[in-house]
Amino acid sequence: MSWLLGILALAVLALVAGLILGFAAIRFRVESDPIVEQIDNLLPQTQCGQCGYPGCRPYAEAIANGDEINKCPPGGQATIDKLADLLGREAKPLDAAHGEEDVKKVAVIREDECIGCTKCIQACPVDAILGAARQMHTVIADECTGCDLCVEPCPVDCIDMVAVAVKPERWKWNLDQIPIQDITASSEHSNSEDKQVQTQ
């Protein structure tokens, strides 16, 4: 009889443990980020469409469905590496067919040439251009993602893409990039040289 008791005890234990696990699986369920969200979070959100999709989210969806991860020039190699890490795929070099990695830029409208056609406003994916029909337009530089999409529709070519200047508070401590100056020499000749600079 003892073997029956053993089986019974084990069966009861298994049942109880199963119930607890089943309850825990429902009660403490962790809602994980859908993969598209996670991919979208890694993309730079320039919404430039260089990947061939109309925005970052559609590209994220395409990647989730198996598209290549190396079609995002604004994100560059860093984004490709992160995506490869996330998806367990091999990191590839950036696909040159979609563009090359570039410094960060913002659009600047040459305001006196703007004719107020609103074409760039319609093209801007993040509503970063301000203006109205037959009124001058201007770019809100802080909101501009540098996607280039406003340049092409402009009928008078008055939009320039300008590299963002690094500010001291966002400088990355690249001491080796500071041009070396012999300040001894400059202090000896300072009066002549600096005055030249000043008058310029």
Add this chain to the structure above:
Amino acid sequence: MIEITATSPLHHFPGGIHPPEQKALANQTPIQRLPLAPMLYIPLRQHSGPAGELCVQVGDHVLKGQALTQPGVDNGLPVHASTSGTIVAIQDHPLNHPSGFSGPTAYLQPDGAEQWIERQPIDDLSRLSHREILMHLQLMGIAGLGGAGFPTARKVAGAQGIDLLIINGVECEPYIVADDRLMREHAAEIVRGSQLLQTITAAKQVVIAVEDNKPEAIAAFETVLAADANVTNTMILRVVPTRYPSGGEKQLIQVLTGLQVPADQLPADIGILVQNVGTAFAVARAIDHGEPLIERVVTITGQALSKPGTAWIPLGTPIDHILSVSGFQPANKQRVIIGGPMMGYTIASLQVPVIKTTNCILAPSAKELAPPEHEMACIRCGACEQVCPASLLPQQLQWLAKAKDYDGLKQHHLADCIECGACAYVCPSEIPLVQYYRQAKAEIREQLIEQQKSEIARQRFEARQARLEREKEERLEKHRKAAEARKAAQAARADSGEEDPVKAALARVKAKKAAQQAAEPASESTDAPADDKKAQVAAAVARAKARKAEREAALAQADDQQKADDDKKAQVAAAVARAKARKAERDAAAQQEKQEDGESS
């Protein structure tokens, strides 16, 4: 509740070093006043946080203490004219910053008159609201003079009802003696500023902390505290042992209270506010005399100078002017350092000005402060870990920083590094450890900014998509409503037997055609009765058609809305047919009349 008495035990922070102090070089002589520079370069941003908005123009004559910028939309800290003179230019000028970048700077040509703007001291703090007092400090341009130059009003605003206000007179970095001289000569005003800060923050207790290597400053405070009747027992002086970097905010708190400021928190979160003695002095000047922050004590030291010392330097004075009047004898490859040898930075141009945070100009000879040698490989000696005052693992951080493993750096609490340079100081391989940490910190900060920016871009993109979608739907909805309204109107007309104007117009056109067709044969042939008959037949056929169409229309109307189009067609057809019939009848009648006329005549 934190309570510190004159005898309560002092604590230790981990690590720390004892570098050669080199303070005697500059602290033997009183604070001087140097001749005014021929041109002052006043950067519009001299502190951490946003710059103010410019409120003067090129060509303006400004008075000493006049604001050049105002807080503006960003609530930036104003800068003021350090002397009276003319603004001759506002343009980019080399900034007093390790990057060597240029930034917007007002060029002030002094007129030598030192003519003050009307100053507005505050006689009685209790008459003003707390907000007004903070606004006054903001408008006076007061920033922390000990470290990064955080705006004092904002720091104080975040520290209300604290337990402990620490006035930091530790000044632990080698060579720097600006605070030391200020304490020796102006202890009374520092105490006054401390009292004002205590009133503003409602701090329960004030501790003035001075390192034990400054006996003259300690003596000066003791005299003032003993003599000043206003000093209550809530203000005490504590002497702390000399050890670098005990002047660091978090380290000083730990020495005095034994408490550690938690990571990602401010001292105010544990009920403590730390202010530099220079800031306390500036607060006293701003409130009691209405003087904005336009000058500060600067240590001018190093063996490349024949006349080292300390001086009151008007903000904006270029470094080369100060050096030239201090007997600067530059050697080959001479370095000029802003700040001390541990945390300072080398400047790329001698034209950079003194700003609110400049406490020391160090021009060392090559012998006393050797230029950095070549970096060698880490030998894993662990000396850096022994001296780190923040209990970090500098060696591990260095590997992670070189590998650009930013997640790893965050896990190893890189953000808690105060960049004191103790690890680099003891490193036998001369690895510039702090430089690695600074680059990594900047990269992490940059990534954070980029992430925030991309988050905003995403939100804006999605908002735009939603807006476009909404507009499209609204357009469709409008069209649908218009179509419905048209249909309803038609139905109403059909019910009341009224004619649709469109249908009527169509009918008229058709009728005209029919009339032409009818008229042509009538005019050609004189066989009138036949014609008449034909017309009558046509009319009858049309009537029949119309009746049929009307019946169909009635049926269709009874049907559901899906057949609305058929209904409409049927109605149109019916109406057309009706109109045709009527027209044909009329025409036939007209023809008959004509013929009768013709016959009678």
